[in-house]
Amino acid sequence: MPASRVNPSPEEFIRGRFELAPLSFRPDIRLYRPTPRSGLAGFLAERGEAGRTPYWAYGWAGGAALALYLRDHPEIVRGGRVADFGAGSGLAGIAAALAGAREVCAIEPDPLAHAAIALNARANGVAIALRPGGPLPEIDLILAGDVFYDPVVAAQTLAVLETASCPVLVGDPFRRDLPRRRLEQIAEYEVPDMGGGAAVRSGVFTLRRANTGNAG
Known part of the structure; x- marks a missing residue:
C-alpha cells in the first residue's frame, strides 16, 4: 500500500519551493519568492485558498519604497519600536530592523504570511514579533505598505491607522484608492512591483492627523 501523502507545512513549502534571493533594489535584503516552478497556486488550492492573492509571497511596490526610504533615512527608526502594518512578506519590517530599530513587530492576519515573515x-538575521491584529501596540512608528488596494480595505485600514498615537508612514504606487487628501508625500522611488518586472512610481507618505485634513 503506498504511503499516504502528507502536505507540507507553510514553512516547509516556502523553504523547499521558493527561491531565497536578494532584491534588485535592496541587495542587502533577501526574500523567499516563488518561481514559475514553485506550484504556489496548487499549494493554495490544497489549503482551500484558491483564487486568494498571496500578498506574503512578493515584495510589493509600496513596501519597496518604504525599504528604500529607510535605507536613506535610518535615523527615523534607529533605537525605536516599529510596527509593519499589513506586513505581507515582512519587507518593511526587515528594512526597519536593518536600519537599527530596537523592536519590530509585524501586524498581519494571514497565518501563511506569518510563516513567510x-x-x-531569519534569512536577514533580524527578529520580528508576529501579531495577528487587534489594537495597535504602543510603538514609535507604523509602516504601512500597499494597504490601500481596494475601496473596502482602504476605508477599514484608514480607520485603524487614524487611531495611532504615533507617526504613520505609508508606501504605495499611487493606487486609485489611496486616500491622497489624508496624506503628505515625502519621497518617491522607481521600484519593481511584486519584486520584478517593469519599474513603477511608488511614493512614501505621512498620514495627517484626522483633525488636520479632509477624508478622501
Whole structure:
C-alpha cells in the first residue's frame, strides 16, 4: 500500500519551493519568492485558498519604497519600536530592523504570511514579533505598505491607522484608492512591483492627523 501523502507545512513549502534571493533594489535584503516552478497556486488550492492573492509571497511596490526610504533615512527608526502594518512578506519590517530599530513587530492576519515573515526575518538575521491584529501596540512608528488596494480595505485600514498615537508612514504606487487628501508625500522611488518586472512610481507618505485634513 503506498504511503499516504502528507502536505507540507507553510514553512516547509516556502523553504523547499521558493527561491531565497536578494532584491534588485535592496541587495542587502533577501526574500523567499516563488518561481514559475514553485506550484504556489496548487499549494493554495490544497489549503482551500484558491483564487486568494498571496500578498506574503512578493515584495510589493509600496513596501519597496518604504525599504528604500529607510535605507536613506535610518535615523527615523534607529533605537525605536516599529510596527509593519499589513506586513505581507515582512519587507518593511526587515528594512526597519536593518536600519537599527530596537523592536519590530509585524501586524498581519494571514497565518501563511506569518510563516513567510518568520523565514524572511531569519534569512536577514533580524527578529520580528508576529501579531495577528487587534489594537495597535504602543510603538514609535507604523509602516504601512500597499494597504490601500481596494475601496473596502482602504476605508477599514484608514480607520485603524487614524487611531495611532504615533507617526504613520505609508508606501504605495499611487493606487486609485489611496486616500491622497489624508496624506503628505515625502519621497518617491522607481521600484519593481511584486519584486520584478517593469519599474513603477511608488511614493512614501505621512498620514495627517484626522483633525488636520479632509477624508478622501
